[in-house]
Amino acid sequence: MxxxxxxxxxxxxxxxxxxxxxxxxxxxxxxxxxxxxxxxxxxxxxxxxxxxxxxxxxxxxxxxxxxxxxxxxxxxxxxxxxxxxxxxxxxxxxxxxxxxxxAPPVPVAVPPKWKLTVVSWMGIFPLVAVSLGLLTPLLQSWPFLARILLVTVLVVSLMSYVVMPRLVRWMGWWLRGK
Incomplete structure (x- = not known):
């Protein structure tokens, strides 16, 4: 396969x-x-x-x-x-x-997936909560899939370019710790 x-x-x-x-x-x-x-x-x-x-x-x-x-x-x-x-x-x-x-500056062990999942959740949860809280009243007239499309594009973009790089830097001690 x-x-x-x-x-x-x-x-x-x-x-x-x-x-x-x-x-x-x-x-x-x-x-x-x-x-x-x-x-x-x-x-x-x-x-x-x-x-x-x-x-x-x-x-x-x-x-x-x-x-x-x-x-x-x-x-x-x-x-x-x-x-x-x-x-x-x-x-x-x-x-x-x-x-x-x-990915660290030199080749070392990569953090376990469960730690990456926790750090990802730390970024996604507040982004989704704030996005839904702010956008839901403004987008009530939009079709359901259009609302979901906008929220997911916003959350993924913010995670990729703003939130995750900072979380990885701030939580690096824990991610790479034993």
Missing amino acids: IEKTPVARILRCHAKPGRAEDCMALLEGLLQGSRQIPGCVFASLIPPAAEREPHQFVQRFATLQDLARWQESAGHAQWRERLEQMAEVVDAGPIEGLQVWT
């Missing part, structure tokens, strides 16, 4: 001395090229926040099989070889589901 779960891949690249600009240019090229990789549905490049931090390259693939096909391809081997000439590369390996939110 083929697994249909989306999977992410994170490369952390510490540019070798004097190679930061070359490394960034190569990663930007890989970012542009990712659009042509079969099964790659998203790619992003995160430059280092400070001089000693790594560049991070994130790719999301539709399935684990799509990622495996890319990693076994000649194109991947060429990119990897060029990148390793100018940077120390750490591949965090395939990361699936909610674990993508907690």
Whole structure:
């Protein structure tokens, strides 16, 4: 049976001395090229926040099989070889589901799913409660599915871009604790 779960891949690249600009240019090229990789549905490049931090390259693939096909391809081997000439590369390996939110700066154990579920609930519960409380009176004339569509788009967007990154940062001590 083929697994249909989306999977992410994170490369952390510490540019070798004097190679930061070359490394960034190569990663930007890989970012542009990712659009042509079969099964790659998203790619992003995160430059280092400070001089000693790594560049991070994130790719999301539709399935684990799509990622495996890319990693076994000649194109991947060429990119990897060029990148390793100018940077120390750490591949965090395939990361699936909610674990993508907690990908640490260096490869370590990923938090258990039950902890990720608790932290996700901590964000979703107040967002849904506030959204329903504020929007229900305004949207009473809307059809049921349209109301649900608006609320879920709002909650998912806020979770992805505002709430979850902060919760992971604030609860990191607990998520990664023993």
